[in-house]
Each structure stands twice: as C-alpha cells, then as structure tokens.
Amino acid sequence: xxxxxxxxxxxxxxxxxxxxxxxxxxxxxxxxxxxxxxxxxxxxxxxxxxxxxxxxxxxxxxxxxxxxxxxxxxxxxxxxxxxxxxxxxxxxxxxxxxxxxxxxxxxxxxxxxxxxxxxxxxxxxxxxxxxxxxxxxxxxxxxxxxxxxxxxx
Numbered sequence: 001x002x003x004x005x006x007x008x009x010x011x012x013x014x015x016x017x018x019x020x021x022x023x024x025x026x027x028x029x030x031x032x033x034x035x036x037x038x039x040x041x042x043x044x045x046x047x048x049x050x051x052x053x054x055x056x057x058x059x060x061x062x063x064x065x066x067x068x069x070x071x072x073x074x075x076x077x078x079x080x081x082x083x084x085x086x087x088x089x090x091x092x093x094x095x096x097x098x099x100x101x102x103x104x105x106x107x108x109x110x111x112x113x114x115x116x117x118x119x120x121x122x123x124x125x126x127x128x129x130x131x132x133x134x135x136x137x138x139x140x141x142x143x144x145x146x147x148x149x150x151x152x153x
Contacts, residue, residue, distance in 0.1 A: 003095045006050040008041035020078035027117040032144035059083045062092045067137045072100045074110040108150045109136045
C-alpha cells in the first residue's frame with residue numbers, strides 16, 4: 001500500500017471521487033453536504049492524497065485543507081467499501097494527521113454526518129483522539145453534522 005499526493009482532477013481519481021460524492025448526497029440532505037468536488041479539492045489550500053494497492057489501483061482518498069491561522073480541516077476522506085476492514089481508513093487518517101503536524105498546524109478539524117451511515121467514521125475519528133466541538137470556520141450548527149477537532153500540539 002502507498003499513500004501519495006495526487007491530482008483530484010485526474011481521470012483515474014474520478015471513479016472514487018464519484019462514489020464518495022454519491023454516498024454523501026444519498027446519506028445527507030443537500031444543505032448538509034459539505035464534500036468538495038474535484039475542482040474544490042484542487043484548490044491551492046488543499047493537499048489531496050490517494051491510497052493505492054501495490055498494483056496502483058486507487059482504493060482510498062483523503063485531503064486536508066488549510067484554514068485561517070494554524071489550523072486545518074480533513075476533507076473528503078473515503079475508503080472503497082470493498083476494501084474496508086483492513087485498517088486502511090486508520091492508515092489514511094494517520095497520514096492526514098501527520099501532514100497537518102508537518103505543516104505546523106496546531107489543530108485539525110473535521111465535519112462529518114450525524115446519520116447512522118457515518119457512525120463508523122465518527123468512531124474512527126474518536127479512536128484517533130478527535131473530540132466533538134462547536135462548528136468551526138464557515139460552518140453553522142446543523143443537526144445533520146458532527147464537528148470534531150484534534151489538538152496537534
């Protein structure tokens with residue numbers, strides 16, 4: 001397995017990004033979907049990564065976005081359903097946290113869904129030390145969202 005910096009607009013990334021966005025739109029009301037599309041993930045304030053099998057097949061993705069000050073946000077983390085249960089989400093999350101530390105950020109935030117479909121993600125983040133927090137930069141209270149944060153220093 002390898003995690004590498006990648007281009008979210010690349011053709012080979014499109015299938016996993018499409019699956020991720022489809023899941024987000026199917027499990028949350030439209031006003032509560034905060035996932036970024038390829039152009040949003042390609043922004044200058046975002047670092048986008050893919051998780052690949054040894055044969056090069058993309059099985060996961062994740063990104064971190066610079067916020068105001070020494071803080072960042074996890075964006076669009078996704079592991080294909082057919083490869084879950086192998087610790088790949090934990091691997092990607094650890095990589096994103098280390099990327100944030102390497103950038104000198106003091107805090108890493110995220111927004112995820114409150115719906116049952118997001119329970120495994122919330123549990124993963126909690127095991128990694130994230131705790132619930134109020135909405136952060138640009139977000140507002142939303143019964144369909146759970147906001148979490150991790151102090152990096």
